[in-house]
């Protein structure tokens with residue numbers, strides 16, 4: 001196939017789809033993005049905005065299984081399951097636990113570090129080139145602990161980070177409160193990651209990519225894709241609620257909803273929609289200078305242009321289960337405890353489906369079945385930070401260039 005000037009369709013206008021579309025457009029392709037919503041209204045709308053070159057501790061690691069019962073029993077804990085949906089999720093959880101052996105977690109941490117190590121500079125370069133440099137802040141990221149015991153419980157994670165070459169500074173209580181004076185006195189220790197950063201609005205990131213893409217001749221179609229016609233040579237046409245759309249090259253970047261497309265294309269994957277929540281406080285009345293991660297609770301406070309966002313928690317349920325905002329309100333309780341005197345008036349709440357595979361790695365790949373089909377999904381907790389490298393790598397694969405990133409760990413048929 002001629003690798004340049006192709007007609008490329010990207011399914012999904014989240015941060016992954018839009019970053020991919022911009023890179024494909026820069027290679028001279030005629031690119032169309034299709035989404036049932038406006039750009040950035042899926043999971044990419046409400047994330048915590050963290051760009052973490054330091055991100056290398058896999059979700060499943062040797063200690064994870066021991067924490068799970070305690071997390072599930074704690075109504076304020078970081079994990080919950082809708083028990084009605086649990087039977088169908090058992091195979092996923094078994095794979096998740098298998099991914100957490102010492103040797104597999106060590107291997108995953110290297111892959112995660114290589115994937116994210118340049119994410120902040122990649123964002124700075126890309127957004128400077130599209131006139132939106134002010135959306136990116138090299139803020140660092142702070143982890144705060146309420147006891148030496150809870151810091152010690154995470155010592156293995158910090159050792160792993162150090163082995164991966166992550167720069168970090170251990171802080172005592174005084175240094176922690178000097179950095180974030182608004183934190184409750186009960187916080188006694190911290191870890192600062194100076195090389196991390198943040199975006200000031202996850203939605204504005206996707207919108208800036210979409211504006212740049214459209215201003216340069218790209219097309220975004222609003223349509224709900226209901227089915228795909230697949231011939232012996234590959235996918236031929238999308239059937240949508242607004243008509244059909246012929247395909248030449250297609251990139252599946254539909255986030256947590258990518259599983260049905262992958263299956264239709266002969267590459268089934270164990271993808272779940274891992275629910276995460278946020279609340280955003282428009283006028284918190286307490287200053288938070290850097291993103292602050294609660295060391296145990298797995299939620300993060302990020303100062304953003306629209307206020308203070310508190311994001312996190314993991315809830316496992318069927319993709320189409322109704323949204324319940326109890327988990328978001330747990331975050332409200334946490335922030336009141338963490339920042340005494342915080343003003344929560346006028347808060348908004350949100351839920352998004354993280355596209356999560358049991359080994360915690362995304363799929364960034366060409367289809368083994370059809371050379372005209374590419375996959376870019378499954379970025380789980382790290383899709384914002386992984387978006388630029390994913391877009392660049394998919395553009396390389398479409399152009400038949402050898403990507404700088406080793407794509408072997410991200411193949412679609414690894415399960």
Ligand SMILES: Cc1cc2nc3c(=O)[nH]c(=O)nc-3n(C[C@H](O)[C@H](O)[C@H](O)COP(=O)(O)OP(=O)(O)OC[C@H]3O[C@@H](n4cnc5c(N)ncnc54)[C@H](O)[C@@H]3O)c2cc1C
Pocket residue numbers: 011012013014015016017034035036037040041042043044045046047048049050051223224225226253254255256257258275276277278311312313351352353354355376377378379380381382383384385386
């Ligand atoms: C609470 C929370 C905090 C997070 N914090 C961070 C963070 O700090 N840093 C970080 O890097 N990541 C973070 N993430 C993860 C990150 O947000 C996701 O990994 C990322 O947004 C996934 O992007 P995506 O483009 O793959 O999916 P999405 O943004 O969900 O985009 C997929 C798009 O596909 C469209 N689509 C799906 N099916 C169809 C169809 N049939 N027809 C038409 N359109 C369709 C959807 O409408 C959607 O717009 C967080 C996630 C959550 C939930």
